[in-house]
Amino acid sequence: MENLPKKNIFKVPDNYFEQLTESVLEKNASRKTRVLYYRSIAAAAVVIISVSLFIFKSEIHSHDYLDNRLTEDINLYINAGYWTADDMLSLSDDPNYILDQIINDEWGYYEINDEYGFEEDIWY
Numbered sequence: 001m002e003n004l005p006k007k008n009i010f011k012v013p014d015n016y017f018e019q020l021t022e023s024v025l026e027k028n029a030s031r032k033t034r035v036l037y038y039r040s041i042a043a044a045a046v047v048i049i050s051v052s053l054f055i056f057k058s059e060i061h062s063h064d065y066l067d068n069r070l071t072e073d074i075n076l077y078i079n080a081g082y083w084t085a086d087d088m089l090s091l092s093d094d095p096n097y098i099l100d101q102i103i104n105d106e107w108g109y110y111e112i113n114d115e116y117g118f119e120e121d122i123w124y
Helices: 016-030 037-080 085-091 095-107
Strands: none
Touching: 085 095
């Protein structure tokens, strides 16, 4: 390295900086401005699709998920012995409706006819 001649390799051509601003302005003037409509349209479409999928998906499955989750939790409490049948009936808005459903499930549907006096004979 010591044997190599020491030259100034960073030499700038004559009048380079005086002509630099003019050449840059000429290049910029010759460029046409382009508006990128495609990117903005694609970005808007992606945003609209993702928001609509999020909204519709949450509306469809939230009610079903809540019902299934509540049913699982209720069964867990009953099976664990924390709740009894009396507790479940006290939590209900219409306990007679629940009792009627249970009776119909176990005994089948039996229509009571007052004409024959069967009402006193039916024991649940």
